[in-house]
Amino acid sequence: MSKPAAVRSGFLTKTLNRRLKSHAAIIAVAMSGFSIVDAAQAEDASAGKPLSGGIIRYGHFQEPPCLYGGWVQQWYLQRQFSDNLVARAEDGRILPWLATAWTISDDRKTYTFQIKPGVKFTDGTPLDAQAVVDNINGWLSDNPELENPTAGPYLRGVFESAAATNPLTLNLTLKTAFEPLLNVFAQSSQGILSPTALKRGKAVNCESPVGSGPFIVEKWNRGKNVIFRRNPNYNSAPATAKHQGPAYVEGIEWRFLADPTIRYGSLLTGESDVVYHIPAANWHDANSRFKIVRHLTGGTPLRLALFSERPPFDDVRVRQAFAYASDRRSAVQAAFLGSLPYEGNFALSQSSPEYIGELSKSYSYDVEKANKLLDEAGWRERDANGTRSKNGNALIIRITYTNAFSPPDGDQVLQIIQQQAKAAGFDVRLQPTNQADFWAGKNLGPNDYEALPLYWVAPGAEIYRISYKPDLNGVRNPFNPSRYQDLPLWDIIQKAEQAADKTQRIALYQQAERRIVENAPSLSYTVLDVTLALADNVKDIWLDSGSVGEPVFSDAYFTDKK
Amino acid sequence: MSVATSSAGNAKAFTTATVTTGAGNFPVSLYIATVVVAFFLIAAIAPKLLQTHDPLELDLMSSLKGPSLTHWLGTDQSGRDLYSRIVAGTGQSLSIGLGATALSLAIALMLGVTAALSSGWIDNVLSRFFDALLALPTLFLALLFVSLLGTSVSTLIVAVGLGTSPGYARMVRVQVLRVKATGYVEAAKALGHSPRGILFKHVLPNAISPLATMFTLGVGQAIIWASGLSFLGLGVAPPSSEWGALLNAGRNYVIYAWWLEVMPGIAIAAFALSVTVIGEYVQQRFEGRIELP
Numbered sequence: 001m002s003k004p005a006a007v008r009s010g011f012l013t014k015t016l017n018r019r020l021k022s023h024a025a026i027i028a029v030a031m032s033g034f035s036i037v038d039a040a041q042a043e044d045a046s047a048g049k050p051l052s053g054g055i056i057r058y059g060h061f062q063e064p065p066c067l068y069g070g071w072v073q074q075w076y077l078q079r080q081f082s083d084n085l086v087a088r089a090e091d092g093r094i095l096p097w098l099a100t101a102w103t104i105s106d107d108r109k110t111y112t113f114q115i116k117p118g119v120k121f122t123d124g125t126p127l128d129a130q131a132v133v134d135n136i137n138g139w140l141s142d143n144p145e146l147e148n149p150t151a152g153p154y155l156r157g158v159f160e161s162a163a164a165t166n167p168l169t170l171n172l173t174l175k176t177a178f179e180p181l182l183n184v185f186a187q188s189s190q191g192i193l194s195p196t197a198l199k200r201g202k203a204v205n206c207e208s209p210v211g212s213g214p215f216i217v218e219k220w221n222r223g224k225n226v227i228f229r230r231n232p233n234y235n236s237a238p239a240t241a242k243h244q245g246p247a248y249v250e251g252i253e254w255r256f257l258a259d260p261t262i263r264y265g266s267l268l269t270g271e272s273d274v275v276y277h278i279p280a281a282n283w284h285d286a287n288s289r290f291k292i293v294r295h296l297t298g299g300t301p302l303r304l305a306l307f308s309e310r311p312p313f314d315d316v317r318v319r320q321a322f323a324y325a326s327d328r329r330s331a332v333q334a335a336f337l338g339s340l341p342y343e344g345n346f347a348l349s350q351s352s353p354e355y356i357g358e359l360s361k362s363y364s365y366d367v368e369k370a371n372k373l374l375d376e377a378g379w380r381e382r383d384a385n386g387t388r389s390k391n392g393n394a395l396i397i398r399i400t401y402t403n404a405f406s407p408p409d410g411d412q413v414l415q416i417i418q419q420q421a422k423a424a425g426f427d428v429r430l431q432p433t434n435q436a437d438f439w440a441g442k443n444l445g446p447n448d449y450e451a452l453p454l455y456w457v458a459p460g461a462e463i464y465r466i467s468y469k470p471d472l473n474g475v476r477n478p479f480n481p482s483r484y485q486d487l488p489l490w491d492i493i494q495k496a497e498q499a500a501d502k503t504q505r506i507a508l509y510q511q512a513e514r515r516i517v518e519n520a521p522s523l524s525y526t527v528l529d530v531t532l533a534l535a536d537n538v539k540d541i542w543l544d545s546g547s548v549g550e551p552v553f554s555d556a557y558f559t560d561k562k
Numbered sequence: 563m564s565v566a567t568s569s570a571g572n573a574k575a576f577t578t579a580t581v582t583t584g585a586g587n588f589p590v591s592l593y594i595a596t597v598v599v600a601f602f603l604i605a606a607i608a609p610k611l612l613q614t615h616d617p618l619e620l621d622l623m624s625s626l627k628g629p630s631l632t633h634w635l636g637t638d639q640s641g642r643d644l645y646s647r648i649v650a651g652t653g654q655s656l657s658i659g660l661g662a663t664a665l666s667l668a669i670a671l672m673l674g675v676t677a678a679l680s681s682g683w684i685d686n687v688l689s690r691f692f693d694a695l696l697a698l699p700t701l702f703l704a705l706l707f708v709s710l711l712g713t714s715v716s717t718l719i720v721a722v723g724l725g726t727s728p729g730y731a732r733m734v735r736v737q738v739l740r741v742k743a744t745g746y747v748e749a750a751k752a753l754g755h756s757p758r759g760i761l762f763k764h765v766l767p768n769a770i771s772p773l774a775t776m777f778t779l780g781v782g783q784a785i786i787w788a789s790g791l792s793f794l795g796l797g798v799a800p801p802s803s804e805w806g807a808l809l810n811a812g813r814n815y816v817i818y819a820w821w822l823e824v825m826p827g828i829a830i831a832a833f834a835l836s837v838t839v840i841g842e843y844v845q846q847r848f849e850g851r852i853e854l855p
Binding site: 259260261279280281282327330331333334335408409411412414415416418419420429430431432434437 | 622713795796799814816
């Protein structure tokens with residue numbers, strides 16, 4: 001939403017004043033020898049609340065092509081300007097947000113939500129049951145202007161209808177029971193946007209989306225930053241929030257600082273108050289200097305999806321051999337220097353409730369086993385370089401990667417896998433692809449790669465529906481980059497989704513988990529994390545760990561009022 | 563030691579280095595530059611002669627070790643020996659430098675000579691074309707070609723070669739025009755020599771000779787351009803140790819493991835500086851500003 005020039009000017013003036021005051025405060029402290037104002041002093045003595053004011057300068061990594069959408073980098077942004085129907089606590093409990101209460105029918109197919117009264121989008125449109133219905137119908141439509149690339153693959157197969165039975169009551173009917181429904185609604189990509197604003201078209205909404213959240217998108221300066229301004233009328237914080245009402249800070253300057261060294265340096269020099277993703281080389285230093293908040297994201301781990309639709313990875317023995325052929329644990333340690341954990345459970349990240357820890361020990365580095373499996377699979381011939389071949393075809397593995405899915409330090413893991421796998425006879429070729437080309441599909445055609453590093457985050461195992469749903473009735477699942485077609489696995493996943501009993505559901509998901517690891521359609525090495533380093537004078541920034549760790553700034557405040 | 567004198571009697575004319583050795587009166591800087599270039603040429607042709615380790619051999623227990631007697635220039639994130647990787651990357655870096663400069667000069671010769679000899683509207687069109695390309699930064703042109711052709715050694719050669727050719731083309735055009743206006747060309751015309759004979763016997767030999775200098779100067783510059791592209795992640799795919807790719811790989815470690823940035827940077831600077839010193843010397847020889855001892 002475009003703001004009048006006077007408003008923008010006022011906002012920028014405040015930003016400037018804040019910086020000048022900040023510098024003045026630093027000089028004053030240096031001259032007087034007094035310590036920085038203690039956090040406790042920031043509490044408003046009369047009200048017992050944190051002081052309001054200041055603009056958080058946040059240094060982020062990736063800049064998405066749109067301010068909302070299916071990529072998790074877009075979720076982080078959307079969390080600032082929109083609210084969800086429900087919230088999910090870190091322990092998995094579903095808590096009220098825009099829906100104050102809900103009931104589920106005995107057959108688990110009908111959900112009735114009560115919508116919080118008095119909530120408005122920041123363009124003035126009432127946020128009522130019909131607005132939520134409009135959003136859901138848009139998500140699941142074929143209209144590219146409205147469809148939601150996260151909600152779509154989760155819900156299209158199970159959703160029947162949504163209706164507003166009165167202004168504040170929403171009825172949602174499913175074709176079959178789908179227990180992860182509320183988990184899906186709790187993810188920021190399912191934030192509710194103003195139906196009025198959505199009518200402006202995707203191009204406009206990408207630039208200036210309108211929600212009911214704690215901040216308003218004031219301006220997106222592409223390549224530089226997104227300016228968020230506080231929503232002064234915010235009255236719909238989730239039950240997981242630390243306080244209700246408008247944010248304490250006046251806004252966020254969400255800067256895109258792609259270079260990790262520059263990003264971390266901006267925190268060191270005081271140019272940023274908070275930064276995302278600490279470079280591995282600075283991990284120990286950051287822990288000694290700053291408060292670190294982090295969430296290891298659930299869902300699938302950071303993994304190499306192995307293209308299983310054609311040779312060589314159509315043979316499970318070759319996939320397993322590739323897993324045995326590299327010491328991924330040591331590679332992760334060398335590349336990330338302790339800043340990220342090893343994850344050897346190919347199916348699920350360690351923060352997922354259904355995670356089986358012992359599976360992380362699968363496929364330990366064993367070149368002998370790799371060689372034996374490849375011999376059995378018929379890849380027996382070797383050329384002068386040691387590369388195996390079968391029927392005249394060399395055992396070449398092309399890995400297409402981009403920093404959209406592989407963190408900068410992760411390139412090193414791929415190089416280590418490349419070198420180690422040589423011993424087993426794999427000729428691994430790396431295909432670095434810049435982000436723009438990657439999104440345009442370069443090196444991603446069905447004959448362009450054998451492995452692709454990626455993640456798909458979620459609270460837990462519900463992600464299987466997206467990542468491992470086979471092609472059914474001639475409809476291709478575009479979110480299954482390993483092209484792994486396993487109907488028995490799909491059957492287990494569906495049973496888990498329909499199991500009302502939590503213990504039974506987890507057991508079924510774990511059955512699927514073991515099957516995925518055994519058949520190795522992908523090969524994991526670490527997890528996606530959300531890690532923030534905070535300057536000393538910023539408090540109460542938290543990560544939405546019940547979802548996928550989106551940074552939350554609406555409870556944040558400066559201890560030295562800026 | 564003595565001071566070199568130019569043919570014009572101006573000792574300061576040879577600015578590259580005025581300190582010379584007794585043996586042969588060549589400047590010391592020229593000797594040093596020659597040794598450096600010779601080292602890198604050996605590294606390019608027979609890298610195994612100079613490598614102390616397998617440049618691809620992993621040693622995860624020796625990750626990010628500083629320079630030592632075992633690893634002269636330290637190790638990278640995977641424990642690979644940085645000195646051996648720089649040596650291994652020399653071939654690719656020099657191929658890019660030599661290939662790109664050769665391509666650039668070939669294009670420049672073709673278009674520059676055509677423009678200068680044709681005069682009239684062809685010259686105008688080509689000259690404006692050179693001007694238009696010169697208005698675009700070389701890196702932008704190179705980025706454009708990399709985007710279109712993908713990343714590989716040959717792409718870098720083409721990208722840098724095409725990107726740097728407009729400047730050379732304009733120089734060639736001016737050289738040819740200058741030679742065309744000389745008295746001996748006029749004399750050849752008066753004596754009834756054929757246009758073809760004048761071109762190949764008089765104009766081209768005299769116009770092209772300064773290009774030898776431009777070539778040596780251009781090689782160093784081309785390596786820097788290619789390194790810049792690799793540093794931006796648009797160069798050769800890993801695990802290549804092309805010098806720019808080494809810089810790119812080490813940039814996140816600039817504080818924690820300085821050698822990953824500094825050592826490949828020194829290799830690039832040393833080679834570019836050395837070929838520049840040699841190029842300047844050759845240039846001054848051609849211009850007669852310095853005499854052989």
